[in-house]
Amino acid sequence: MARTENPPPTSAAEALEQLGRLSLREHSMESVLQTVADLTSAVMPGAxxxxxxxxxxxxPETPVYSGRLALELDESQYSRGYGPCLHAAGTxxxxxxxxxxADDRWPEYMERAVAAGSLSSLSMPLPIAEGLCGALNIYGREAHAFSAESRSVAEQLAPYAAVAAGNMHAYASAQDLADNLQIALESRAVIDQAKGILIERYKLTPDQAFQLLAQASMETNxxxxxxxxHLVRTGELLVR
Structure with a gap:
């Protein structure tokens, strides 16, 4: 995971200043998300x-984290299907x-959090885009680790994570669309080649050649x- 190259900030203002100086051209969106996680960990009170x-x-997935405890507790919620981070992201x-x-919400998860060494947590929602949401999750080792001021800091940092995650999702969606289009074009090309072979071999019309391919497809599953x-590569039309 990428780490911030600047000295750890001592206040929320310094953290926000470092995020404001980031050049998105020089960083991947995952790198920006990791920076948000690292800076948030640095300016929050306690460990x-x-x-x-x-x-x-x-x-659900956890693309970045500042420590193994956070990843472990995220995944504990994913396996159960409930917990603070999923509630924040979903609602x-x-x-x-x-x-x-002493918290009676999600009791099985709370037991796991205590056993792992986290007595308090704060999850801030990240409304990003249709089909994509998330949460900035902060796990404290001590009880009552987060105050109203802590929530204010998290609320200021969360939008940076939301923007980076949204850009990551948009890029991945565009890449998937391009890949699917390429696959579709390649499929059409090889099917047209096979139809040409059948048209020449059996003196068929284009529609008849495609029907023959479709019949072979159904017969051979x-x-x-x-x-x-297979026909283009070997000259053989697959049949039972």
Missing amino acids: TDVSISLLVDDK GEWVQVDDAR RKVRAVAE
């Missing part, structure tokens, strides 16, 4: 581990746990593209 959890079409409401030993690739 804290920070993570950024994302829900992409309701599938858009911030969630604060003052003392996990293979995709039309696979049948066409």
